Amino acid sequence: MKSRKTARAVAGILLCAAGFWLVFPRSYRERTYLIPAGSCRLETTIIEKKEGAPQGTVLLFPGLVANKKVMAYLADGFAEQNQRVFVPDLPGHGHSPGPFTPQRAEDCGEALLTELMRRGMVELDRTILAGHSMGGAIALRVGAKIPVAEVVAISPAPMRSAHGVRPEMLLYPDPGPLPQRFVVIDGSLEPEPMRANAADLVASRKDETAHFVLIPGATHGSIIFDPRVVRAFQDWTAKTLQLHGTPGMPSLRQLYGALAGFAGLLLLANPFLREIVGGKQNGEKEEKPADRGNSLGWGRMALEFAVAAVVGVILLRFWNPLRAIRLFEGDYLASFLLILGIALVLMHLHLFREQLSGWSKGLGGALFGGMILFLLFTAWLDLSLYEAWLTPAKWVRFPFLFLAFIPYHIAEEICLLPSAPRGAARRLMAGLSLRLVAWGALAAGVLYLHSGEILMVLLTPYFVLLHVLQRRGMDIVRQETGSVAATAVFGAILLAGFCLVIFPVT
Helix, strand or coil: CHHHHHHHHHHHHHHHHHHHHHHCCCCCEEEEEEEEECCEEEEEEEEECCCCCCCEEEEEECCCCCCCHHHHHHHHHHHCCCEEEEEECCCCCCCCCCCCCHHHHHHHHHHHHHHHHHCCCCCHHHEEEEEECHHHHHHHHHHHHCCCCEEEEECCCCCCCCCCCCHHHCCCCCCCCCCCCEEEEEECCCCHHHHHHHHHHHHCCCCCCEEEEEECCCCCCHHHHCHHHHHHHHHHHHHHHCCCCCCCCCCCHHHHHHHHHHHHHHHHHHHHHHHHHCCCHHHCCCCCHHHHHCCCCHHHHHHHHHHHHHHHHHHHCCCCCCHHHCECCHHHHHHHHHHHHHHHHHHCHHHHHHHCCCCCCCHHHHHHHHHHHHHHHHHHHHHHCCCCCCCHHHHHHHHHHHHHHHHHHHHHHHHCCCCCHHHHHHHHHHHHHHHHHHHHHHHHHHHCCCCCCCHHHHCHHHHHHHHHHHHHHHHHHHHHHCCHHHHHHHHHHHHHHHHHHHCCEC
16 A cells, blocks of 8 residues: 555656656747736737747637637747737736626727737738637637738637527627638537537638638637647638748647646645545544434435525526626626525535534644645646636635535535545545536526526536546545535635636626
8 A cells, every 4th residue: 555655656746747847948939918908908928939030920819718828839830830929818817907708808809909000019911810719709800890811710609699509608799790811710529509600600701711620529628739720720821921831830748748747736636635634533433423324315415406406596597696706607606506505504404513513623634735735736737738826806706705615515515425435436426426416407507597607518528627626635535534514615615716717807
């Protein structure tokens, strides 16, 4: 057992070291400025090759919940053509101050282009607007108003209520006029409504001024790291700007390094967490009478979660109690989990009283461990792949989200059996399945009650990863401390932090 722990620790350290080696240094010249753009101040990174004169300019817009850091691979693809690439954090995203609304993001994107023109940093006939998802829609809309050389829209957000996309799901209600010359690049594994809407943008053109490229096997997220996408827009751009020669391809080592470092931290997190929460003194494995009596069947738990979740979604149609937190769709998720948690606790008041009798046990260790792990992971992501380090505006919201998530995590813990080494996998699956039931209610709210909270569906892959890692950590805390309160605090810290990283400030 000791040799296994040693091997795990060594593997974690080696992966972290490999991650640093892959991520640093960057192969391109990068400079970052805070540029005034209308009513916004957008933190903008300029990326270009270290040698050679720029042959054009690219303004690259990130998508909703994304930021300039995660767009680096696409930016490098343009830079390989000797383009000078400007990549801003849109308002409320990354390191740019809010507030965010889709319309304000478009207005500030247009204002940024105007400001760059005023400073003589771009020439319209040598300028390309590009973007992914919401950024793709912004590029199309701004490119229709300001005559740039071309627009590259990668998986653009739908702008028409068609192919199953309902009006409340749209960030922009109408595509309006389209640019003179543009290419739309989409993935074959995009949701059908989004892919069909993207294809419609090109279908109206009967000449060679618009083109649709479908990338086999690409999803909405993976497409920004796909070399085929880079080659597609390089070919299109070369024709527009009359560039000669075959440009190089950017390296994916930054992505591989980010994943290696993340995996290394995961390997180190388990023993760190066990050490911090302290375990049971002298190897005691005491079991409370209340714990032995908690024999709720999964079917009953799933039914209770489903009923409470549906009630929560219905209530949120009329009143969002946490709207004052001002996170784009994050306030909806926080309110949903608060309502769900309170309802479940009320259903099991007797278990709540019994299992929180020793509420302070392990609480300090869980609080400290949760904050340290959150800071470590966000610091690594911020260094390598995604601007995850919280701004002051987001830290101010942290305690409110944390408190809002406490009831749900307490309810989940009192419904699940205490953690034991033999039943760890079973408990993990039970917890994840209950969350799947709750998430199903959120999806139903989008599809049938027309809540418009589309991020609850689009961000599902990222929330799945979070839930697996978070629940695993919570099970370790519960196994080591036996405390419902400590486990709930640990889980609420991770979820609150994740939501503040993902959802933009409004």
